[in-house]
Amino acid sequence: MNCFSISVSGRSALILLEKKCTDPQALCRVLEDAEADRGIDFIRLRGADGSFTIGRAVSELQTFGEKEARVYAERGQRLVKTMRGLKKLIIAEIDGEAFGPGFEIALACDIIFATASSRFAFPEVNLGVIPGFGGTQLAARRVYETFVKYLVFTGDSVTAEELYAKGIANAVFADGASMNAHTDALCARLSEKSSFILGLAKETLNSGIEMDFDKALLFEQNAFTFSFSCEDKREGMGAFIEKRKPMFKNRWEDLRFEEE
Template sequence: MEPTTTFGTYGTLELELSDRILTLTVNRPAALNALSQEVVAELWKAFTAVQDSCTHDAGWPVRGVVVTGAGGKAFVAGADIREMTSMSADEAAGYSRSMQAVTLLIEKLPVPVVAVVDGFALGGGCELALACDFIYATEAAQFGQPEVNLGLVPGFGGSVRLPQRVGLGAARELIYTGRRIDAAEAYRLGLANRVLPTRDDALAAARTTLGEVAAKAPVAVGLAKQAITGATGRSTAEGLEGEADAFREAFTTEDMREGTGAFLEKRSPSFAGK
């Protein structure tokens, strides 16, 4: 993969684009990739650039994103505790809201985002992974929301998204105790989609999955993600209404005509992303 400046330049992130899959690496290994305010700002910048590229006019250069961490010890070990100790309560609230905004942006992207977790995904790291569509973990991965050990609570979405992933009872137990779990337990709870032996294996598996997605109609994939994300926390009736809206919008696309036509003509579709 070749480095790309298409989506900007960064001090704490590395971005590589290959075969329409963007790999975004949080690159602060000396700090176990902790989410400093600079990292949070750069994540916002990077994901905003990806969002802006997801149009027919831009050619849909990105069809999927892999998020991972550098250094081999951590995906993202958590928030930056050194920075937090000097924050006022109001500054901490701003820090919380800025990273929450990043996680909401990830959920709104019309392309799937896969977290490849190797090593620690604790606190903010776990919360970053939870905002992604899938989590592929290595056998060395560890997950947890240990904020109570510091006299804190989750601030980047853990109290909302962890129950959605693992259920209310399991989430309460993990958050109240601050307990860490390994990859096998994360898979059993439904937090991790897959567990692979090494980081390279997990990255390859993520790219394979995103490669499958990249061959599909990008607008349809985005609408499917919108319908699923939009249904979270809503009643069944409200979720179905959102699904019907997405279904209707799909019918307005050229890709729908191409996909159905190709099916009837027994040929492979060629999606234009519009």
């Protein structure tokens, strides 16, 4: 079943999520392919028909026992861990509903854009279960615990403006066209930066939040030190001193940072 429509423009891959997408592993494979493609620096996720969703229908979940539920959750959590582990930046563009797994996938993205009419929710409590794709943990790492508990306990939907006020959404737009145009412009601007350094910054942020403070500081120190061994450091600082535009060229495919 073809669950995704994929197109590449410039350095960005746009992945459209269809409502019929039920297998998190399928999206995992698409993302891993994009990560391996040297022509792609940014990954954009968007709902094909406005809704931002992935996962099984309630009628299917109703037939699950504990064994099937664990396999389903493991696949969903593998997806969000893959998303957070990719070196390329992932941007969610939401113009509609992002409920349940759709909300969880959005939270695994690096940047979240949404239209003013979009709504977000963890409705699982109304079905007698809880979120299983990492939503409770992803949300708690982005915003205050009390707000996350309210969303999970009530199942209430919230607006994009509310998520923006809480620091979860990065920006809210009047409509999909203005949101997409803004994302185009952002990707064009970021494409002028070092893709390696953007990936290193993402890894440092995502890894550090899982560590205690001292270990996180050491991780940052090691990453910072490693960046000084790269050609892009010499190019960036040289361009600054010479008052010219830098021409970065380092890529994750060619360099590998390993934590000491």
